[in-house]
Amino acid sequence: MNFETILFYFFAAAAVFSALRVITARNPLHSVMFLVLAFVSSSGIWLLLEAEFLAIALVLVYVGAVMVLFLFVVMMLDINIEKLRKDFLQWLPAGALLATLIVVQMVWVLGDKAASTGMTAVKHAANYSNTKELGRLIYTDYVYPFELAAVLLLVAMVAAIALTFRRRRDSKRQDISWQVNVKRNDRVRIISMPATKKNEVSGADEAHAAD
Amino acid sequence: MIELLQTVHQMGEGLLGAAWMPVWTVVKIMVIILPIMGGVAYYTLAERKILGFMQVRPGPNRVGYWGLLQPIADGIKLLLKEFIIPTGANKFLFLAAPVMALTPALAAWAVVPFFDGGTLANVNAGLLYLLAMTSLGVYGIIIAGWASNSKYAFLGALRSAAQIVSYELAMGFALVCVLLAAQSLNMGEIVQGQQSEYGLFGWYWIPLFPMLVVYFLAGVAETNRAPFDLAEDESAIVAGFHTEYSGMGFALFFLAEYANMILIAALTVVFFLGGYLNPFHGWGALGELTDQVPGLFWMLAKMSIFLFLFLWLRATFPRYRYDQLMRLGWKVFIPLTLIWVVVVASWMQTSLWVW
Numbered sequence: 384m385n386f387e388t389i390l391f392y393f394f395a396a397a398a399v400f401s402a403l404r405v406i407t408a409r410n411p412l413h414s415v416m417f418l419v420l421a422f423v424s425s426s427g428i429w430l431l432l433e434a435e436f437l438a439i440a441l442v443l444v445y446v447g448a449v450m451v452l453f454l455f456v457v458m459m460l461d462i463n464i465e466k467l468r469k470d471f472l473q474w475l476p477a478g479a480l481l482a483t484l485i486v487v488q489m490v491w492v493l494g495d496k497a498a499s500t501g502m503t504a505v506k507h508a509a510n511y512s513n514t515k516e517l518g519r520l521i522y523t524d525y526v527y528p529f530e531l532a533a534v535l536l537l538v539a540m541v542a543a544i545a546l547t548f549r550r551r552r553d554s555k556r557q558d559i560s561w562q563v564n565v566k567r568n569d570r571v572r573i574i575s576m577p578a579t580k581k582n583e584v585s586g587a588d589e590a591h592a593a594d
Numbered sequence: 595m596i597e598l599l600q601t602v603h604q605m606g607e608g609l610l611g612a613a614w615m616p617v618w619t620v621v622k623i624m625v626i627i628l629p630i631m632g633g634v635a636y637y638t639l640a641e642r643k644i645l646g647f648m649q650v651r652p653g654p655n656r657v658g659y660w661g662l663l664q665p666i667a668d669g670i671k672l673l674l675k676e677f678i679i680p681t682g683a684n685k686f687l688f689l690a691a692p693v694m695a696l697t698p699a700l701a702a703w704a705v706v707p708f709f710d711g712g713t714l715a716n717v718n719a720g721l722l723y724l725l726a727m728t729s730l731g732v733y734g735i736i737i738a739g740w741a742s743n744s745k746y747a748f749l750g751a752l753r754s755a756a757q758i759v760s761y762e763l764a765m766g767f768a769l770v771c772v773l774l775a776a777q778s779l780n781m782g783e784i785v786q787g788q789q790s791e792y793g794l795f796g797w798y799w800i801p802l803f804p805m806l807v808v809y810f811l812a813g814v815a816e817t818n819r820a821p822f823d824l825a826e827d828e829s830a831i832v833a834g835f836h837t838e839y840s841g842m843g844f845a846l847f848f849l850a851e852y853a854n855m856i857l858i859a860a861l862t863v864v865f866f867l868g869g870y871l872n873p874f875h876g877w878g879a880l881g882e883l884t885d886q887v888p889g890l891f892w893m894l895a896k897m898s899i900f901l902f903l904f905l906w907l908r909a910t911f912p913r914y915r916y917d918q919l920m921r922l923g924w925k926v927f928i929p930l931t932l933i934w935v936v937v938v939a940s941w942m943q944t945s946l947w948v949w
Contacts, residue, residue, distance in 0.1 A: 412740065416687075419733070439722040447729025448759055451736065455755050458740050458748070512718045514779060559921050 398424035675841035692846035695734025709889035750834025754825030767931035785869035791876035813858035
């Protein structure tokens with residue numbers, strides 16, 4: 384058992400454990416944190432497979448951005464855990480059926496292939512760059528599927544914004560570019576006043592005091 | 595520098611054999627982390643002194659000559675203070691949050707080249723690794739805000755999460771321009787790509803000047819520094835996400851913030867100002883003379899410019915309002931970076947690209 388195998392079992396155990404805790408943790412925020420741990424562990428496994436681009440992208444996109452927004456939402460929700468747990472047993476058979484179905488599908492798709500190819504990964508030389516190789520393939524052989532996927536994402540984004548965007552008529556909003564472009568002359572008016580002599584001022588003061 | 599490291603490495607390998615590798619790595623990590631920690635301590639003193647001078651007052655000058663022992667006194671004070679866990683706080687996450695803030699701030703230093711060949715890990719996808727590490731720092735802040743069971747801390751955490759996620763995009767796109775120009779994700783190769791016979795005119799700050807500005811300002815926002823320090827807006831939400839922290843917990847957040855500032859300064863230098871390269875390289879006699887100066891000196895000298903800029907910004911500008919901050923990130927920086935990616939990509943196809 385060499386060092387890499389030990390690392391693999393460590394990451395795999397961490398991934399399985401944290402995935403289990405995602406569904407068993409009582410606090411939804413803990414579930415999210417365990418999901419983060421699951422992502423980090425699978426990123427470690429990908430690193431062992433020399434897929435460093437995918438590994439880093441997983442941490443960057445899912446852990447660094449998507450899960451932050453998850454946390455953001457979960458923290459703000461007022462979740463009543465007791466209420467959520469009430470119907471647990473009632474829905475357990477349906478959930479179990481769905482899970483079995485997914486496992487069967489995965490075994491069907493992956494199991495046979497894995498057995499027939501023997502699954503021995505070929506080690507690459509030290510100067511092999513997975514990122515470069517991936518970039519080359521995406522922008523040459525798979526350029527149309529890649530562009531299609533990008534357009535699909537763009538459409539989904541535009542649709543999501545269009546569905547949720549509504550301008551409220553009654554809210555007052557600030558026009559920041561107008562605020563930024565304010566000049567001194569819009570706010571301050573400098574006027575010239577004739578200077579008054581010292582005697583006149585003190586005379587007036589005395590007259591005022593006499594009243 | 596390299597030869598010296600090589601001889602030490604060979605000597606150690608002969609002495610310890612297979613056990614040498616982990617020992618050597620730990621030694622290298624220590625050689626990077628200890629100066630950063632010292633730098634953080636004295637950067638706080640520099641901040642207070644410079645802010646003092648800018649506001650025509652002397653700054654700290656009681657502890658030690660010229661206030662030089664002030665950071666040490668502060669450290670001892672924080673170490674000896676009681677660490678209070680608020681009622682109703684989530685104890686484990688409350689304790690873990692400062693650690694989660696500091697770890698990525700230090701882990702990111704692994705790929706920073708300090709001089710020619712002077713990195714801890716010469717990773718091919720170094721730039722991606724950096725982006726991933728800097729994006730993890732936000733967890734410490736969010737978890738701290740949530741676990742504190744305090745409204746102020748929670749508000750600070752929410753503000754910070756939205757801010758960091760928004761500015762990360764602009765930062766990432768600015769770096770896309772850098773990797774286009776350098777044609778590499780490797781930090782060492784990015785620096786080497788700026789090497790030319792024209793000294794400082796060969797660096798990427800000329801073709802990518804708007805990106806330099808965007809990257810640095812986004813870095814200021816990422817580190818929650820003034821004028822973008824809404825996550826710890828003391829006039830509105832006490833101290834933001836670390837309101838409930840005292841003693842060493844607070845100190846760890848402080849260390850993470852300053853380590854991140856130094857990191858942003860180092861990265862700006864590596865990406866746009868030629869890292870450890872000599873600014874006068876190839877300038878006749880001056881170039882030959884200054885080529886003798888070690889790269890580490892140039893790296894630190896350039897970093898100190900940006901470190902000063904952090905403090906200068908803090909002393910000069912009033913705090914942004916939250917909607918202004920979001921507008922700057924989404925409506926100014928991101929469109930600008932997107933346009934510049936296209937500009938650089940097309941520019942590189944022409945003969946006008948000389949970098």
